[in-house]
Amino acid sequence: MPKHPTPKLDELESGPWPSFVSDIKQEAVNRIENPNKVEHQIPADCPEDLLGVLELSYNDGETHWKHGGIVGVFGYGGGVIGRYCDQPEQFPSVAQFHTLRVNQPSAKYYDTKYLRAVCDLWERRGSGLTNMHGSTGDIVLLGTQTPQLEEIFFELTHDLDSDLGGSGSNLRTPECCLGPSRCEFACFDTQDICHDLTLSYQDELHRPAFPYKFKFKFDGCPNGCVAAIARADFSLIGTWKDDIKMDHSAVAAYVGGEFAPNAGAHSGRNWGKFDIQKEVVERCPTGCMSWDGSKLRINNRECTRCMHCINAMPRALRIGSERGASIFVGAKAPVLDGAQMGSLLLPFVEVTPPYTEVKDIIEKIWDWWMSEGKNRERLGETIRRLSFQRLLDVTGIKPQAAHVQEPRHNPYMFFKEDEVPGGFERDLEAHRKRHKR
Amino acid sequence: MTVTSSGYNPEKPMENRVSDIGPRRYDEFYPPVIARNKGKWLYHEFLAPGVLVHTAESGEKVYTLRCGASRLMSVTHLREICAIADKYCKGFVRFTTRNNIEFMTDNPEDLQALKADLSTRAFPGGSQKFPVGGTGAGISNIVHTQGWVHCHTPATDASGPVKAVMDELFAEFGAMRLPAHLRISLACCINMCGAVHCSDIGLVGVHRKPPMVDHEWTGRLCEMPLAVASCPTGAVRQVKVERNGEEVKSLAINKDRCMYCGNCYTMCPALPISDGFGDGIAVMVGGKVSNRITAPKFSKVVVAYIPNEPPRWPKVTAVVKNIVEIYAAGARKYERLGEWVERIGWERFFSLAGLEFTHHLIDDFRDPAYYTWRQTTQFKF
Numbered sequence: 001m002p003k004h005p006t007p008k009l010d011e012l013e014s015g016p017w018p019s020f021v022s023d024i025k026q027e028a029v030n031r032i033e034n035p036n037k038v039e040h041q042i043p044a045d046c047p048e049d050l051l052g053v054l055e056l057s058y059n060d061g062e063t064h065w066k067h068g069g070i071v072g073v074f075g076y077g078g079g080v081i082g083r084y085c086d087q088p089e090q091f092p093s094v095a096q097f098h099t100l101r102v103n104q105p106s107a108k109y110y111d112t113k114y115l116r117a118v119c120d121l122w123e124r125r126g127s128g129l130t131n132m133h134g135s136t137g138d139i140v141l142l143g144t145q146t147p148q149l150e151e152i153f154f155e156l157t158h159d160l161d162s163d164l165g166g167s168g169s170n171l172r173t174p175e176c177c178l179g180p181s182r183c184e185f186a187c188f189d190t191q192d193i194c195h196d197l198t199l200s201y202q203d204e205l206h207r208p209a210f211p212y213k214f215k216f217k218f219d220g221c222p223n224g225c226v227a228a229i230a231r232a233d234f235s236l237i238g239t240w241k242d243d244i245k246m247d248h249s250a251v252a253a254y255v256g257g258e259f260a261p262n263a264g265a266h267s268g269r270n271w272g273k274f275d276i277q278k279e280v281v282e283r284c285p286t287g288c289m290s291w292d293g294s295k296l297r298i299n300n301r302e303c304t305r306c307m308h309c310i311n312a313m314p315r316a317l318r319i320g321s322e323r324g325a326s327i328f329v330g331a332k333a334p335v336l337d338g339a340q341m342g343s344l345l346l347p348f349v350e351v352t353p354p355y356t357e358v359k360d361i362i363e364k365i366w367d368w369w370m371s372e373g374k375n376r377e378r379l380g381e382t383i384r385r386l387s388f389q390r391l392l393d394v395t396g397i398k399p400q401a402a403h404v405q406e407p408r409h410n411p412y413m414f415f416k417e418d419e420v421p422g423g424f425e426r427d428l429e430a431h432r433k434r435h436k437r
Numbered sequence: 438m439t440v441t442s443s444g445y446n447p448e449k450p451m452e453n454r455v456s457d458i459g460p461r462r463y464d465e466f467y468p469p470v471i472a473r474n475k476g477k478w479l480y481h482e483f484l485a486p487g488v489l490v491h492t493a494e495s496g497e498k499v500y501t502l503r504c505g506a507s508r509l510m511s512v513t514h515l516r517e518i519c520a521i522a523d524k525y526c527k528g529f530v531r532f533t534t535r536n537n538i539e540f541m542t543d544n545p546e547d548l549q550a551l552k553a554d555l556s557t558r559a560f561p562g563g564s565q566k567f568p569v570g571g572t573g574a575g576i577s578n579i580v581h582t583q584g585w586v587h588c589h590t591p592a593t594d595a596s597g598p599v600k601a602v603m604d605e606l607f608a609e610f611g612a613m614r615l616p617a618h619l620r621i622s623l624a625c626c627i628n629m630c631g632a633v634h635c636s637d638i639g640l641v642g643v644h645r646k647p648p649m650v651d652h653e654w655t656g657r658l659c660e661m662p663l664a665v666a667s668c669p670t671g672a673v674r675q676v677k678v679e680r681n682g683e684e685v686k687s688l689a690i691n692k693d694r695c696m697y698c699g700n701c702y703t704m705c706p707a708l709p710i711s712d713g714f715g716d717g718i719a720v721m722v723g724g725k726v727s728n729r730i731t732a733p734k735f736s737k738v739v740v741a742y743i744p745n746e747p748p749r750w751p752k753v754t755a756v757v758k759n760i761v762e763i764y765a766a767g768a769r770k771y772e773r774l775g776e777w778v779e780r781i782g783w784e785r786f787f788s789l790a791g792l793e794f795t796h797h798l799i800d801d802f803r804d805p806a807y808y809t810w811r812q813t814t815q816f817k818f
Contacts, residue, residue: 195462
């Protein structure tokens with residue numbers, strides 16, 4: 001007999017997609033039956049109270065969670081999200097239901113020994129409910145009580161060799177695509193730089209000293225599987241400078257129908273015979289390709305590396321050898337001043353350990369943003385308020401045509417004083433000798 | 438409830454303390470075939486929906502089986518994943534950015550056995566535990582936020598509408614028959630902690646009523662200047678109000694300026710914003726993050742408001758399904774939803790989708806608004 005009737009939520013148990021309601025219920029049963037004799041450190045029936053409070057929201061259309069308040073672990077200013085229920089008498093086992101963000105290993109590979117250790121810790125000291133993973137990439141441990149926080153942190157650091165992720169006005173947990181570990185498009189080792197920067201900037205991650213949140217994301221190629229260009233204040237997106245490598249016999253195999261185009265990604269529908277002219281050459285955004293019936297040619301100097309032809313014929317075309325990344329800055333979701341896409345800051349940077357050039361740019365940006373940024377102002381908003389030119393000044397990057405989609409529409413330009421002969425201080429007396437008042 | 442000590446001593450918090458160690462190193466967790474071939478992959482193929490094979494220079498292959506999952510996951514479910522990974526994948530598993538599970542093996546026979554095994558696993562209510570799919574020109578898992586499960590500012594739930602939409606679109610998760618891949622995201626408020634603003638279809642929780650001011654608590658709970666500064670439209674100001682014969686400092690909201698973002702509520706809990714009748718979901722369309730063929734795009738709002746209808750949000754799922762269907766019928770091969778709409782024109786999209794164009798959909802926020810108005814004689818009747 002469940003603790004709270006949940007007729008509305010029960011309707012989410014049917015249908016083919018995995019049901020989170022069924023999963024919470026199975027955890028509720030696991031905790032009540034407790035076959036492994038776990039010494040639960042928070043109320044065993046918290047999954048049932050969570051279902052109860054969620055059912056209440058399904059009835060009244062409003063959330064029943066309050067603001068966090070200040071909870072955390074000693075010496076850290078982030079990684080724990082305080083959460084309290086606004087109906088604690090009805091749902092005492094989730095009256096406190098704090099979340100911990102645990103920094104995931106880059107690209108979210110795990111072995112089962114580690115995952116089981118996370119499960120054991122969280123069954124004993126938490127609700128047994130997680131998010132795999134949160135939006136920023138952390139392992140999210142969903143729901144525990146204040147006295148458990150230091151205990152969990154102690155076991156995380158001592159037994160699991162793991163640490164908390166970011167929250168609040170600090171560096172958020174960096175995230176990357178799986179890069180060269182399993183992808184032939186990766187232009188740099190996304191996992192390695194993600195891990196390296198995470199370790200280099202532990203202080204920034206754990207101790208809020210920024211105007212607002214700051215996100216790093218690393219996409220190995222312009223396909224953008226972790227959405228860096230849409231989400232990260234600072235992102236590296238893989239690119240290359242030399243020519244796309246071509247295997248002419250493999251091109252012929254695509255044209256001849258031996259290889260499925262787009263790696264077979266369209267095999268669920270009959271799109272007709274692969275037409276290299278229509279599907280590749282004419283879809284190229286720069287028109288830099290040609291097909292004469294037997295040979296494919298690419299004018300690489302005009303290529304903007306959009307990935308379409310490589311995605312369409314991955315066995316015939318490969319990314320170039322002179323690889324690195326472009327740096328984009330300032331992406332964010334709408335709050336406060338509207339959504340922003342990442343803007344190109346540096347067209348090309350080599351991405352090799354110890355990543356000195358990348359770190360140098362990051363630290364220059366932080367110095368500027370920490371002194372000039374307003375409270376709760378994302379980097380992209382600071383750039384808009386103070387100008388892209390200021391960002392170029394502080395990072396020492398030379399303005400270039402690649403920085404803009406088009407030049408400015410108005411002549412309201414600023415000149416630096418040393419750009420103008422004689423500077424801005426002028427002699428009024430001399431002027432009056434030439435021009436009577 | 439007594440606390441069993443981990444070894445932590447509250448009297449001496451710094452004793453034996455370990456901090457700032459960061460995450461475990463990623464390559465501890467590589468399956469052996471990944472460790473052997475990292476950086477040497479030649480090409481990949483989709484053998485079937487949800488099944489990838491990557492071939493390395495060495496000739497070695499890694500087969501990946503991708504399954505959908507609810508991102509809200511119990512340790513019992515995680516342990517089941519571990520048991521599967523132990524049986525078929527040498528004890529390794531990974532998760533994708535879109536909350537999918539990836540089981541990898543270098544043995545094609547294990548792949549078939551794994552696929553057969555997964556197809557038998559279901560929750561008692563009937564839903565599948567490990568639906569295979571989410572690859573290629575189809576619909577992958579929905580990335581989403583916490584909603585009513587765990588957040589203080591949501592205008593809708595997240596897990597519930599996601600389950601309802603994925604049930605409706607389930608066939609497309611396990612097929613690769615769309616013109617290109619189609620990414621759906623859900624954020625339960627306009628803070629958008631998922632990348633809803635650049636998704637083919639974005640569902641976003643919206644409030645529609647200005648916050649209430651709880652004068653009894655504003656002075657006690659809030660740094661009032663922070664609440665004033667948090668408002669993007671300058672709708673919050675400090676005022677003096679009379680309470681129980683006393684003049685106290687509090688806040689006031691200019692209701693005509695408020696666009697219900699909830700920022701002031703985040704800064705000041707004495708400004709509650711949620712409202713069962715005001716809140717609901719807006720639908721956005723046509724965003725992307727890939728640079729393929731065209732530049733990344735923001736999603737555009739095409740439905741200003743659909744009421745919350747728990748537990749299954751039938752109006753939301755119907756709108757999403759209809760958009761997927763007209764896109765699938767109209768777009769050319771490789772064309773993303775936003776690219777298709779730009780080709781046919783937004784006025785044609787609204788007529789095809791049978792959606793009413795309302796005043797809410799004309800941008801009036803900051804400078805970018807002007808660039809979205811029509812400044813050409815070219816449009817369709």
